[in-house]
Amino acid sequence: MGMTMTQKILADHAGLDRVKGGELIMAKLDMVLGNDVTTPVAVKEFEKIGIDRVFDKKKIAIVADHFTPNKDIKSAEQVRAIREFAEKMGIENFFEVGEMGIEHALLPEKGLVLPGDAVIGADSHTCTYGALGAFSTGVGSTDMAAAMATGEAWFKVPNAIKFMLKGSFNTWVSGKDLILHIIGMIGVDGALYQSMEYTGEGVAAMEMADRFTIANMAIEAGAKNGIFGVDEKTLDYVKGRAKRAFKTYEADSDAEYVRIIEIDLSKIPLTVAFPHLPENTRPAEEAKNIVINQVVIGSCTNGWIEDLRVAAKVLKGKKVNKKVRTIIFPATQAIYLQAMREGLLEIFVEAGCAVSTPTCGPCLGGHMGILAKGERAVATTNRNFVGRMGHPESEVYLASPAVAAASAITGRISTPWEVL
Amino acid sequence: MLTGKVLKYKDNVDTDVIIPARYLNTSDPKELAAHCMEDIDKEFVKRVKSGDIMVAGKNFGCGSSREHAPIAIKESGISCIIAETFARIFYRNSINIGLPILECPQAAREIEDGDKVTVDIKSGEIVNVTKGKKYQAQPFPPFMMELMEVGGLINYVKAKIAGKRA
Numbered sequence: 350m351g352m353t354m355t356q357k358i359l360a361d362h363a364g365l366d367r368v369k370g371g372e373l374i375m376a377k378l379d380m381v382l383g384n385d386v387t388t389p390v391a392v393k394e395f396e397k398i399g400i401d402r403v404f405d406k407k408k409i410a411i412v413a414d415h416f417t418p419n420k421d422i423k424s425a426e427q428v429r430a431i432r433e434f435a436e437k438m439g440i441e442n443f444f445e446v447g448e449m450g451i452e453h454a455l456l457p458e459k460g461l462v463l464p465g466d467a468v469i470g471a472d473s474h475t476c477t478y479g480a481l482g483a484f485s486t487g488v489g490s491t492d493m494a495a496a497m498a499t500g501e502a503w504f505k506v507p508n509a510i511k512f513m514l515k516g517s518f519n520t521w522v523s524g525k526d527l528i529l530h531i532i533g534m535i536g537v538d539g540a541l542y543q544s545m546e547y548t549g550e551g552v553a554a555m556e557m558a559d560r561f562t563i564a565n566m567a568i569e570a571g572a573k574n575g576i577f578g579v580d581e582k583t584l585d586y587v588k589g590r591a592k593r594a595f596k597t598y599e600a601d602s603d604a605e606y607v608r609i610i611e612i613d614l615s616k617i618p619l620t621v622a623f624p625h626l627p628e629n630t631r632p633a634e635e636a637k638n639i640v641i642n643q644v645v646i647g648s649c650t651n652g653w654i655e656d657l658r659v660a661a662k663v664l665k666g667k668k669v670n671k672k673v674r675t676i677i678f679p680a681t682q683a684i685y686l687q688a689m690r691e692g693l694l695e696i697f698v699e700a701g702c703a704v705s706t707p708t709c710g711p712c713l714g715g716h717m718g719i720l721a722k723g724e725r726a727v728a729t730t731n732r733n734f735v736g737r738m739g740h741p742e743s744e745v746y747l748a749s750p751a752v753a754a755a756s757a758i759t760g761r762i763s764t765p766w767e768v769l
Numbered sequence: 770m771l772t773g774k775v776l777k778y779k780d781n782v783d784t785d786v787i788i789p790a791r792y793l794n795t796s797d798p799k800e801l802a803a804h805c806m807e808d809i810d811k812e813f814v815k816r817v818k819s820g821d822i823m824v825a826g827k828n829f830g831c832g833s834s835r836e837h838a839p840i841a842i843k844e845s846g847i848s849c850i851i852a853e854t855f856a857r858i859f860y861r862n863s864i865n866i867g868l869p870i871l872e873c874p875q876a877a878r879e880i881e882d883g884d885k886v887t888v889d890i891k892s893g894e895i896v897n898v899t900k901g902k903k904y905q906a907q908p909f910p911p912f913m914m915e916l917m918e919v920g921g922l923i924n925y926v927k928a929k930i931a932g933k934r935a
Contacts (some may be wrong), residue, residue: 387834398930416793416794427796488862489839491921492862492922499930541857542857571828573857714785715790715793732783736789737785
């Protein structure tokens with residue numbers, strides 16, 4: 350019996366000819382990631398090991414992106430602790446305000462994660478790099494600490510669900526609508542402990558930004574990782590960014606899957622996830638009476654340049670509703686600069702939106718856009734749990750940049766068709 | 770053998786309600802424990818006693834990778850968590866920090882808030898003393914048991930590195 354794409358990457362990194370689902374393995378890592386929330390805990394744990402150097406200065410990335418620019422004194426102290434650790438250990442990939450971007454957009458952009466890599470990150474959305482054909486998964490701070498010391502992590506080898514995609518998206522429909530639709534179909538634990546492997550002609554038609562969004566939200570279905578095969582678009586993206594050799598993998602033709610789900614992309618509607626779980630999905634058409642107070646466009650899920658272009662297309666020459674605070678945050682400095690050069694930032698500001706420096710802030714209710722009691726937001730982020738963006742009695746509706754931008758104009762959940 | 774009173778929760782308890790992000794500007798276990806479960810059960814910090822056992826439904830600990838969640842629960846005094854299923858990052862974080870955690874769907878469904886329960890981590894046996902009912906959870910595989918026995922991943926790595934040097 351053959352192996353899935355994820356199993357092949359894991360077998361190679363564990364020095365084994367083959368692995369099977371459920372097996373416990375120790376695998377070598379190509380990159381270990383942490384942020385300003387998870388790294389302080391990892392540093393404390395690392396210090397308990399009692400060694401004075403990390404396994405590889407090039408294979409660790411620390412990105413201060415969550416509560417930065419530092420929102421308060423405690424956050425500033427946390428960032429200082431990880432900055433000092435990075436300096437002491439000579440960690441080459443330490444990024445903060447000025448060159449910092451949201452970690453899961455920044456690492457691919459800088460070529461720090463590549464196809465075929467095995468990556469762990471002390472952040473649940475580390476699964477994003479599956480878009481590049483890498484195995485990447487979120488872990489906790491102790492795993493990060495141990496991996497910084499040894500360059501390894503333990504894994505239970507996952508089985509996989511295969512998603513066979515055909516056709517292409519209708520106008521305005523995107524990867525965000527597809528992944529919300531999938532989570533609505535299989536549930537927030539529908540892929541628990543498993544891989545979500547995407548294949549078929551529908552993938553070829555999909556832009557990298559869509560693939561990043563889809564891989565990013567694998568965790569919202571409980572999955573260990575989401576993964577795409579490597580094609581011309583992947584290689585195009587990686588070209589000029591990769592500074593080291595990489596290997597590409599594909600699933601064996603006789604690989605076994607726990608479930609195969611076929612999806613026709615042309616049947617996917619604009620989709621919204623209602624509070625308080627990402628699985629509470631409905632077509633946007635059925636959500637039109639929900640009045641909102643805030644719109645957030647950005648995050649590791651939808652802060653790519655393609656997302657900003659879509660938002661700008663909807664907002665161009667229009668004004669956002671006076672009752673809707675609209676905050677747009679490009680995921681990285683390079684995306685910010687690109688958006689500026691393309692005139693997108695001008696469109697946003699003229700429409701009455703606030704444009705923020707890259708930060709995870711509003712997505713997790715950290716800062717830069719907190720909701721008051723009873724308020725509602727449409728967000729292109731990834732979670733709508735109780736209290737996720739602020740007060741425990743506030744509400745988050747997850748949607749694509751197109752739906753979020755249209756909703757900002759009307760003041761209630763809307764599709765772009767209503768405003769264009 | 771662990772013995773404690775049960776605090777019971779439902780399906781899909783996420784890490785944002787276990788410890789809201791507004792408290793993540795610290796990693797001090799005591800500060801985190803002071804806000805544990807705040808957005809889902811304001812009474813938790815008042816009710817919980819050292820040795821108590823948490824029981825929950827499906828997908829416990831879903832969402833963020835924040836280790837602050839199992840740290841807050843452990844520091845609150847919870848000695849063990851039993852659930853129908855756990856989200857995978859929460860599961861590995863708990864093992865890594867030495868917080869015992871067992872999957873046992875039947876026990877998780879039947880045990881009620883306030884029941885007195887005993888748990889044998891090694892064998893996976895769960896006894897509901899209040900109701901006089903026994904359950905068998907899948908015991909840990911040897912590697913995970915070893916992690917639990919040495920007190921977590923850091924001690925395991927420490928021993929491994931020391932072994933290499935010796």
